[in-house]
Amino acid sequence: xxxxxxxxxxxxxxxxxxxxxxxxxxxxxxxxxxxxxxxxxxxxxxxxxxxxxxxxxxxxxxxxxxxxxxxxxxxxxxxxxxxxxxxxxxxxxxxxxxxxxxxxxxxxxxxxxxxxxxxxxxxxxxxxxxxxxxxxxxxxxxxxxxxxxxxxxxxxxxxxxxx
Amino acid sequence: xxxxxxxxxxxxxxxxxxxxxxxxxxxxxxxxxxxxxxxxxxxxxxxxxxxxxxxxxxxxxxxxxxxxxxxxxxxxxxxxxxxxxxxxxxxxxxxxxxxxxxxxxxxxxxxxxxxxxxxxxxxxxxxxxxxxxxxxxxxxxxxxxxxxxxxxxxxxxxxxxxxxxxxxxxxxxxxxxxxxxxxxxxxxxxxxxxxxxxxxxxxxxxxxxxxxxxxxxxxxxxxxxxxxxxxxxxxxxxxxxxxxxxxxxxxxxxxxxxxxxxxxxxxxxxxxxxxxxxxxxxxxxxxxxxxxxxxxxxxxxxxxxxxxxxxxxxxxxxxxxxxxxxxxxxxxxxxxxxxxxxxxxxxxxxxxxxxxxxxxxxxxxxxxxxxxxxxxxxxxxxxxxxxxxxxxxxxxxxxxxxxxxxxxxxxxxxxxxxxxxxxxxxxxxxxxxxxxxxxxxxxxxxxxxxxxxxxxxxxxxxxxxxxxxxxxxxxxxxxxxxxxxxxxxxxxxxxxxxxxxxxxxxxxxxxxxxxxxxxxxxxxxxxxxxxxxxxxxxxxxxxxxxxxxxxxxxxxxxxxxxxxxxxxxxxxxxxxxxxxxxxxxxx
Ligand SMILES: Cc1ncc(C[n+]2csc(CCOP(=O)(O)OP(=O)(O)O)c2C)c(N)n1
Numbered sequence: 001x002x003x004x005x006x007x008x009x010x011x012x013x014x015x016x017x018x019x020x021x022x023x024x025x026x027x028x029x030x031x032x033x034x035x036x037x038x039x040x041x042x043x044x045x046x047x048x049x050x051x052x053x054x055x056x057x058x059x060x061x062x063x064x065x066x067x068x069x070x071x072x073x074x075x076x077x078x079x080x081x082x083x084x085x086x087x088x089x090x091x092x093x094x095x096x097x098x099x100x101x102x103x104x105x106x107x108x109x110x111x112x113x114x115x116x117x118x119x120x121x122x123x124x125x126x127x128x129x130x131x132x133x134x135x136x137x138x139x140x141x142x143x144x145x146x147x148x149x150x151x152x153x154x155x156x157x158x159x160x161x162x163x
Numbered sequence: 164x165x166x167x168x169x170x171x172x173x174x175x176x177x178x179x180x181x182x183x184x185x186x187x188x189x190x191x192x193x194x195x196x197x198x199x200x201x202x203x204x205x206x207x208x209x210x211x212x213x214x215x216x217x218x219x220x221x222x223x224x225x226x227x228x229x230x231x232x233x234x235x236x237x238x239x240x241x242x243x244x245x246x247x248x249x250x251x252x253x254x255x256x257x258x259x260x261x262x263x264x265x266x267x268x269x270x271x272x273x274x275x276x277x278x279x280x281x282x283x284x285x286x287x288x289x290x291x292x293x294x295x296x297x298x299x300x301x302x303x304x305x306x307x308x309x310x311x312x313x314x315x316x317x318x319x320x321x322x323x324x325x326x327x328x329x330x331x332x333x334x335x336x337x338x339x340x341x342x343x344x345x346x347x348x349x350x351x352x353x354x355x356x357x358x359x360x361x362x363x364x365x366x367x368x369x370x371x372x373x374x375x376x377x378x379x380x381x382x383x384x385x386x387x388x389x390x391x392x393x394x395x396x397x398x399x400x401x402x403x404x405x406x407x408x409x410x411x412x413x414x415x416x417x418x419x420x421x422x423x424x425x426x427x428x429x430x431x432x433x434x435x436x437x438x439x440x441x442x443x444x445x446x447x448x449x450x451x452x453x454x455x456x457x458x459x460x461x462x463x464x465x466x467x468x469x470x471x472x473x474x475x476x477x478x479x480x481x482x483x484x485x486x487x488x489x490x491x492x493x494x495x496x497x498x499x500x501x502x503x504x505x506x507x508x509x510x511x512x513x514x515x516x517x518x519x520x521x522x523x524x525x526x527x528x529x530x531x532x533x534x535x536x537x538x539x540x541x542x543x544x545x546x547x548x549x550x551x552x553x554x555x556x557x558x559x560x561x562x563x564x565x566x567x568x569x570x571x572x573x574x575x576x577x578x579x580x581x582x583x584x585x586x587x588x589x590x591x592x593x594x595x596x597x598x599x600x601x602x603x604x605x606x607x608x609x610x611x612x613x614x615x616x617x618x619x620x621x622x623x624x625x626x627x628x629x630x631x632x633x634x635x636x637x638x639x640x641x642x643x644x645x646x647x648x649x650x651x652x653x654x655x656x657x658x659x660x661x662x663x664x665x666x667x668x669x670x671x672x673x674x675x676x677x678x679x680x681x682x683x684x685x686x687x688x689x690x691x692x693x694x695x696x697x698x699x700x701x702x703x704x705x706x707x708x709x710x711x712x713x714x715x716x717x718x719x720x721x722x723x724x725x726x727x728x729x730x731x732x733x734x735x736x737x738x739x740x741x742x743x744x745x746x747x748x749x750x
Contacts, residue, residue: 059488068308
């Protein structure tokens with residue numbers, strides 16, 4: 001099962017490597033990991049997307065909790081939540097493809113943020129599945145470069161991760 | 164200058180003045196004093212010279228100069244295991260730290276509270292591949308409970324306080340504090356915090372009352388109960404409660420290798436150690452019980468083998484541990500209780516006493532009958548008429564000669580298992596062994612730490628001729644500080660445990676397990692200024708032990724020439740089913 005885990009941790013040097021080290025040392029898999037400071041500069045918020053059986057996920061959460069720098073954890077997958085990821089795609093866009101690319105970007109509610117005679121750079125936000133769908137939808141040979149941030153997530157409604 | 168009992172020169176003229184700005188080095192030393200540290204095991208070097216200069220000027224604690232940093236950490240570890248206090252080691256940057264890593268990992272695997280202070284190159288040089296620079300925080304990260312790099316002298320005192328707090332609370336463990344050399348020179352006002360509060364670390368956990376009620380109920384419903392306790396009971400100082408509960412219930416009790424001494428081994432309710440080299444009765448009872456109470460233990464691979472096989476027999480499990488990640492890690496548990504083992508056991512005892520329900524006496528009698536049948540196999544029997552010294556015999560005699568009252572450290576191998584099987588520990592903290600990491604070289608330095616913590620105590624280091632050579636240099640430290648440890652070297656000329664596996668599983672191909680060119684241990688001991696003895700006949704074992712232990716103020720190195728072909732039984736081969744246990748008589 002895919003799980004998306006959010007955690008708040010001390011914004012200390014080395015905190016990120018403790019988390020990354022834990023995953024590699026115990027053989028847990030990481031699909032994506034994002035981290036940035038929060039409005040409280042002493043705290044960072046991390047979102048980890050991982051996969052594993054219920055037992056493995058339980059261990060992951062417990063082991064993360066044991067890290068001294070980790071302040072609070074929430075397995076977002078335990079309840080309703082929203083997930084977003086940002087992708088930048090540079091595509092070939094000339095001749096008849098140029099119009100087609102523009103149309104695809106519109107359909108996926110992407111924005112063209114950089115334009116040259118031969119290329120577009122498209123910005124796309126959404127759940128990971130939507131970004132996958134976009135990649136599927138366009139001609140693979142047209143893709144020059146992609147970069148994705150990995151998922152960030154937040155609970156719906158009253159579900160709040162805060163100290 | 165005056166000199167103390169150990170002949171260490173002390174400068175009496177040094178005094179602290181309150182409110183004064185102190186250097187990082189002064190602060191480090193002052194923190195240790197204010198923390199109540201009695202002994203620091205260490206080795207100097209460039210990055211810690213400022214700290215050493217302050218050590219020279221103080222008399223709040225004693226510094227023990229080891230001969231190798233690995234030994235500094237093992238000695239601090241032995242001190243910690245035998246006292247329950249935090250052990251402290253001090254090493255320099257680079258090679259000092261890398262030498263210490265084996266010691267740190269050893270303590271980590273067995274959850275031993277240590278604070279290790281390491282020097283680091285100056286902050287400005289970090290990352291420049293400076294002389295004796297290593298990424299100490301990076302290297303130790305996977306084998307410490309936590310670590311710190313102190314970049315600002317103003318954070319030094321709080322960091323050291325945090326280190327002691329983290330090391331000693333919750334599930335204990337080693338904490339490293341890495342201090343760059345310039346930080347030891349910078350100055351700031353000194354205040355040692357009384358306590359620290361960390362929003363991200365809250366170690367105090369009280370067991371869930373509802374769960375404890377369920378556990379009491381389940382225990383009283385049992386028809387074939389078993390109580391299995393581990394190192395957590397020793398670390399949590401809960402041996403008294405465990406003993407009380409076991410006696411109250413009248414149930415059988417087994418200890419893991421790490422848990423020996425938590426329940427008195429000479430008590431009839433004790434069925435011996437369990438696991439790979441555990442007794443037949445302990446392992447059989449563990450697998451055939453219907454209700455299992457696990458306290459401060461972790462169902463590790465050397466104890467239950469493969470989880471899938473263990474789970475084939477159905478039993479209900481109650482698991483008490485301070486570390487939530489230990490619960491449900493390897494086996495499914497019916498009643499998990501996260502909390503301090505002592506407090507949980509107290510509550511459990513109260514509930515069992517108050518309960519109107521009583522255990523099923525006829526079922527229990529039947530269960531004991533079964534256990535006693537298993538016991539009758541006498542799985543620890545060995546050839547007592549042997550003409551060659553049997554290692555088991557040495558341990559039995561050691562137990563007799565020391566009235567079962569010694570502090571015993573070991574190295575790793577067959578001798579370690581025989582020590583666990585044949586020295587009957589009746590008290591916690593007397594048995595000091597590297598269980599999790601299995602570190603050869605641990606025994607002698609650990610014994611030094613134990614002896615320094617308990618100067619009047621009888622301390623024996625049970626070792627093998629291979630293991631002892633991994634930290635033999637500490638014989639020199641033992642002379643300097645007059646630690647009269649008795650080294651019991653079970654000399655079988657082989658890395659016995661390796662040889663045993665090669666005999667069983669590799670068709671007697673003894674690849675590189677023969678210890679050739681051994682030193683003459685008697686002369687070696689003498690060269691280090693100690694007493695050496697060589698014992699070659701069974702009849703000489705007891706008199707020699709009596710003679711050695713009568714030499715109260717001398718280290719005696721006893722080289723017992725033992726049977727080369729002896730194996731440790733019973734043995735459950737790695738990954739095998741409990742039913743595949745090999746007993747001595749079957750060979
Ligand atoms: C540092 C280290 N290296 C290797 C091993 C693997 N090992 C486990 S037991 C053993 C043999 C120990 O021989 P000895 O000290 O003579 O004890 P014996 O088994 O003969 O009693 C070895 C090499 C280890 N545990 N630790």
